[in-house]
Amino acid sequence: xxxxxxxxxxxxERVRSACVxxxxxxxxxxxxxxxxxxxxxxxxxxxxxxxxxxDSVATMKVVNSGTVGVQTVLExxxxxxxxxxxxxxxxxxxxxxxxxxxxxxxxxxxxxxxAREPDPELxxxxxxxxxxxxxxxxxxxxxxxxESVVVADSTGAESVRVGALLAARPDPFCAMESCWLQHLNAxxxxxxxxxxxxxxxxxxRGHVRPLGVDRYGVCLRIENDEGDHDVRLPFAKPVxxxxxxxxxxxxxxxxxxxxxxxxxxx
Numbered sequence: 001x002x003x004x005x006x007x008x009x010x011x012x013e014r015v016r017s018a019c020v021x022x023x024x025x026x027x028x029x030x031x032x033x034x035x036x037x038x039x040x041x042x043x044x045x046x047x048x049x050x051x052x053x054x055d056s057v058a059t060m061k062v063v064n065s066g067t068v069g070v071q072t073v074l075e076x077x078x079x080x081x082x083x084x085x086x087x088x089x090x091x092x093x094x095x096x097x098x099x100x101x102x103x104x105x106x107x108x109x110x111x112x113x114x115a116r117e118p119d120p121e122l123x124x125x126x127x128x129x130x131x132x133x134x135x136x137x138x139x140x141x142x143x144x145x146x147e148s149v150v151v152a153d154s155t156g157a158e159s160v161r162v163g164a165l166l167a168a169r170p171d172p173f174c175a176m177e178s179c180w181l182q183h184l185n186a187x188x189x190x191x192x193x194x195x196x197x198x199x200x201x202x203x204x205r206g207h208v209r210p211l212g213v214d215r216y217g218v219c220l221r222i223e224n225d226e227g228d229h230d231v232r233l234p235f236a237k238p239v240x241x242x243x244x245x246x247x248x249x250x251x252x253x254x255x256x257x258x259x260x261x262x263x264x265x266x
């Protein structure tokens with residue numbers, strides 16, 4: 001399908017964006033309580049690099065499993081940036097086998113991750129030469145070999161192939177989305193009102209809030225007595241930068257000042 005004809009992210013793009021937005025995720029190792037994993041980075045070979053607390057039962061099971069690994073599910077939760085009745089936008093479940101990354105190899109892999117996604121949490125990983133201050137949490141670096149990926153939202157559940165996941169890229173606005181939507185909701189109710197006017201008449205009754213933005217369009221959440229309704233307002237074509245996003249939003253609102261035109265100064 002030509003890019004210009006797309007009106008929403010592909011499933012693989014949604015997963016890649018959720019990986020960037022989800023600052024923490026839960027790791028469920030078979031037979032033990034789930035633990036938080038602060039780092040979850042998709043590698044070029046189709047596996048995930050994860051960090052697991054060294055003092056957890058999950059880490060003990062992974063270490064004791066050796067090269068066989070243990071069956072594991074990584075759960076990523078994509079939360080809406082605004083307080084909504086139902087704050088979860090989507091859930092991603094990544095199933096596979098988890099193995100420890102040897103300490104002698106951890107430094108090289110951490111450098112690779114840091115070059116792409118700098119994260120202070122990487123400094124807590126136990127590795128050769130690491131100097132982690134006493135009292136600070138320590139983590140083990142592990143690798144999750146993917147067997148299946150499933151994403152679920154209000155429209156249903158869908159699986160995605162690892163190859164499609166590697167070929168996709170996160171949305172260019174996913175890192176700034178939360179701040180942008182919070183600013184829009186707090187300081188520009190007029191913009192939300194103009195976008196709400198694009199909704200079918202029955203959906204204009206209720207509380208309209210911005211739910212998401214990506215290169216393909218804007219999503220609105222309508223909360224009313226009948227429940228919650230999500231509606232996507234697509235842009236005329238996908239955009240790649242802030243300038244394109246601003247222009248696409250003005251077109252969507254029906255703003256008359258486009259193509260460099262400005263209001264006349266009095």
